[in-house]
Amino acid sequence: MTPSAGHALGYDAAPALSAPLRFFVTAPLFGVVAGLMLLVHPELLESRWTPGALALTHLVTVGFMLMVMVGALFQILPVVAGAVLPATRVLATIVHGLLGSGAIALVWGLAAMQPVALTAAVWLLGSGFATFVAAAAYALVRAPVPQATPRDLRLALIALTIAILLGLTLAMILTGELALPLFPLLKLHVGWAWLGGVGTLLAATSWVVVPMFQITPPYPQVLTRFWAMSAVGLLVLWSAAVLGGFPLLESALAVALALVAGVFIVTTLHLQRRSRRSTPDTTFRAFQLGMGSLIGGILCVLAAHHLDHAAWAVLAGVLILHGGFVSIMLGMLYKIVPFLAWLHLTQDKIKAPNMKKLQPDQPVRRQFHTHVGAFVLLIAAALAATNGLTMFGRLAGLIVMVEFGWLAWNILKVLRAYQRARST
């Protein structure tokens, strides 16, 4: 697996397999709980504002997405950015424990509007993420900044930290510990989380993994040089307009942010069309679905700004979170996990089964088809729920449980193949 032009990867600096893998194995379990919640409470898709809907959002955003992102950063920082995290095994154990228990407390606190649980979430998530960012900053200040990805990883970490700090602030407003205006901070939280944290991290890794895993031409230099800085720069201007109370400027900058996101998405789809891969694999398809769904989601966000039907905001959440980010992370996991197993076996001079043996195609493809099925049902459920129809919501909940359970199972099977190869 050769790195794309200009990106030297330091596999010797790769952390122990257990460091990223513990995050990848637990993340899908939060997805299973999200499906169960929807199966029992399909009415949650009627509006974005109910406590249950907020809890559901954070089962996906903190329970699944943040876990996968932090797990991936444990691998990407040393290997791609040359930033070796200190005491990786201990660090991974502490961060994983605090983020996992913090996510449970946050979901419980939001669902039951329970101040004690929300306060516990603030401490657990706050200390877990602060520990990780401190270790990452310590490693990054010692690492060179030779290319776009290491630089953009720094920007993504800063943006994610801002999003998390805003989330912690929102939780403290809900417990009554802070008396600040909720709605403007909520807007900033979502903007910095979606485009700043997740979007910039996705772009920074895509500069390397899309050409590498999907055999496409490299991203245009103008994009790898300026996209992340433009996105974060515009987010700062947009935040000033939101906090300063300039609605016209805020709307204009929101459109500019949507366009900047669109440029990355359309370029990725264009590069995929120029891939030299003979047959598209699941990761390829997952990226295509993810990128297409993000475009739909951005259009729904803009529609929700101007049209007052509750479905637009719920649809935006389904398209951006499940159809967009979850699809892309699924595609990444199916490349990263078998590759890491193969890498560690090879580095330990153990005869490694090839990737297809470590992770056969069929269960991966079928799991992805289940994910697509759940996505279609979630869209139908979001449209039907605002008209009081809950049948689709229940069905979507059931299929979401299956898809995330299957994802966890597929990851565990790679781990078992790895352990078998080690034991023989």
Ligand code: HEM
């Ligand atoms: C430390 C982690 C986090 C905490 C403590 C947190 C806290 C919160 C709180 C309290 C709200 C609700 C405010 C309200 O309307 O009453 C909220 C809304 C939201 N958060 Fe988070 N959040 C965190 C991380 C994230 C992440 C990582 C993402 C996305 C990647 C995210 C996405 C959202 C979204 C989309 C909403 C708006 C939901 C809606 O209004 O429909 N959050 N967050």
